[in-house]
């Protein structure tokens with residue numbers, strides 16, 4: 390029996406000093422050995438568990454035979470962002486969760502293999518300019534995160550003229566401004582975006598649809614279909630006393646300053662406060678990313694304040710393990726109630742209450758219940774709120790007849806991804822609320838499929 394091949398990682402003492410990528414990837418011998426663990430079972434549950442349906446056993450077989458370019462083509466046929474997904478997908482709850490090998494042993498490291506194949510492909514010279522044939526039908530995509538990029542990928546395959554409109558000055562959405570470089574180097578995102586540009590996609594930066602241009606303007610510009618993939622970038626706050634004090638950030642703002650504006654670099658134009666004692670509120674990937682950034686910015690103590698227990702943490706398991714190794718302190722079963730400030734209006738401490746877990750709630754997780762008799766005050770000088778986000782209402786408010794839920798998520802037909810307005814489609818976090826990269830990509834693919842069906846039947 391061959392043990393699952395672990396991925397090498399930067400030593401903790403080095404990684405906490407920099408934004409260098411923590412995981413170091415497989416070597417060829419690691420990848421071939423790990424690929425040889427796949428049982429190639431008949432029912433292939435991993436394929437059904439992958440939202441974009443990658444032929445996982447197919448690409449793994451090619452890795453085991455050292456036919457790496459062919460392995461890449463198998464993945465790329467279904468996924469436009471293999472190097473990204475190999476790094477950030479929650480494989481342990483998707484493909485690897487149902488891996489038959491995992492019943493008696495550890496599952497095959499599908500994500501590590503996907504990452505290896507994509508990195509190997511990009512590291513070797515390939516003819517980047519592919520033949521681009523346009524059918525001259527124009528489609529506009531609003532937002533260049535995973536949903537928009539994946540929709541663009543599939544429409545380009547079918548010969549559409551694809552224009553992406555992006556509010557920021559860089560493409561990638563959360564991949565660029567949210568997930569830190571030590572988890573997802575920005576060169577990887579750029580490389581995957583570049584492969585779309587090489588195939589004829591156009592990206593218009595610094596254009597806010599709903600402000601710079603409206604959806605009606607896009608119609609007037611001749612776009613036959615529009616895919617809205619604007620994500621869920623509006624941070625939630627808790628409404629507790631002290632949230633307006635100086636030293637309280639939303640994770641969104643904190644991470645954007647660090648990742649997009651490189652606030653950690655000397656002489657960066659966009660500044661950031663470097664707290665010494667930092668509390669991050671929440672337990673998802675966003676909270677862990679913020680906590681690990683704060684550590685790298687020089688904090689001497691960083692807490693994750695989470696109201697449930699370790700087993701309910703929504704973050705990817707690998708990130709939890711890395712955060713623990715790096716010295717992030719998890720305060721489980723703890724709820725923040727109030728933030729105290731000093732006379733200058735700066736955060737000085739937080740008051741928390743202890744929780745216990747009750748029956749499962751509507752989310753299927755145990756309901757946290759406060760124990761008002763167990764309270765504590767913790768000295769803190771920076772608080773980062775990472776308790777979720779909702780879609781920014783700008784585009785919805787500026788477009789007539791677009792229907793949204795009370796949480797501001799666009800309502801679509803789940804089969805076609807069409808909104809309440811004909812030929813306007815939507816997908817990704819703007820529909821689901823904050824979710825995952827691969828679900829956003831799946832939505833982009835579904836929309837591309839319908840757009841093609843509609844436009845090719847309207848010759």
Ligand SMILES: Cc1cc2nc3c(=O)[nH]c(=O)nc-3n(C[C@H](O)[C@H](O)[C@H](O)COP(=O)(O)OP(=O)(O)OC[C@H]3O[C@@H](n4cnc5c(N)ncnc54)[C@H](O)[C@@H]3O)c2cc1C
Pocket residue numbers: 477478479531532533534535536537554555556557560561562563564567568569596597598599618619620621622644674675678705781783784816817818819823824825826827829
């Ligand atoms: C810090 C962080 C860490 C995460 N970690 C993981 C992880 O490890 N694994 C995972 O699977 N998921 C993770 N997620 C979730 C994942 O990144 C999102 O679910 C995914 O990016 C959603 O993709 P999207 O394309 O719908 O939206 P986004 O990625 O948000 O992209 C939307 C894009 O639209 C642009 N935009 C918005 N409004 C307009 C407008 N009016 N006009 C033009 N452009 C506009 C935005 O600037 C942005 O570029 C993380 C999220 C965050 C915030």
